[in-house]
Amino acid sequence: MRKTARALLWPVRCVLVAAVPWGISLWMLRLEQDTWRENEHGPTIVIMLAYLFFCIGKLMVYALVRDRWMDERTGTARWVVFWVGTAVVVISFYTAGGFGARDVEQRILHDRGVTAAGLVTGIRTHTGDSGAPRQDGVHVRLDDGRSLSVDGEPRVGSTVQVTADPLGKVQPRLGRRPAPPTGRLLKVFLVVLAVGHVMEASLVCGPLTRKAPGTTG
Numbered sequence: 001m002r003k004t005a006r007a008l009l010w011p012v013r014c015v016l017v018a019a020v021p022w023g024i025s026l027w028m029l030r031l032e033q034d035t036w037r038e039n040e041h042g043p044t045i046v047i048m049l050a051y052l053f054f055c056i057g058k059l060m061v062y063a064l065v066r067d068r069w070m071d072e073r074t075g076t077a078r079w080v081v082f083w084v085g086t087a088v089v090v091i092s093f094y095t096a097g098g099f100g101a102r103d104v105e106q107r108i109l110h111d112r113g114v115t116a117a118g119l120v121t122g123i124r125t126h127t128g129d130s131g132a133p134r135q136d137g138v139h140v141r142l143d144d145g146r147s148l149s150v151d152g153e154p155r156v157g158s159t160v161q162v163t164a165d166p167l168g169k170v171q172p173r174l175g176r177r178p179a180p181p182t183g184r185l186l187k188v189f190l191v192v193l194a195v196g197h198v199m200e201a202s203l204v205c206g207p208l209t210r211k212a213p214g215t216t217g
Helices: 002-037 041-069 076-112 184-204
Strands: 112-127 133-142 146-149 159-164
Touching: 002 041, 002 076, 002 184, 041 076, 041 133, 041 184, 076 184, 112 146, 146 159
Parallel strands: none
Antiparallel strands: 112 133, 112 159, 133 146
16 A cells, blocks of 8 residues: 555656746746847847756756665666656757747737838848858848848749838748747647656655765665
């Protein structure tokens, strides 16, 4: 009966332990979206770097707890789950950040974007790894005389529609004002992020017993 109770409580403990770092991850993702919304890419980079340091600190705490307060040996399988969980957390956090930034831009253009017609006047190029110039966008002159640089490859001389943010917080896009973002992919990666945190937390979800000095795990 006691073993059954411990087996049932083990996933509950994992979820409870993972709740705090998952909450911090969500908070940092929200901060990243807020800075991206204000077109402040410098603070966004700082947040992304800060999350790496947060992950390193979290791993050190887990390792310390495992070494000093766990009364059972850590098998290879549990270490594998732990490190796979760490990889899942890092990858899903930055992927969710990318989808979140995309959703923020789409939301801004949906809420206040203005669509106007324009003429493609030239191509925008950048130098690729081979050293040869490659097209990565076009220059468009709107009917009101403004010139914008947008991604895409419409033919020079063609008439296109461009949706731009009047406040200039996000890059203009070809086409009409977009639909509101669904956020489906972002939600998927938030769930994956939670799973990764639970996998990490499984390392320290065994019974806690203060080890005697000099005892090794």
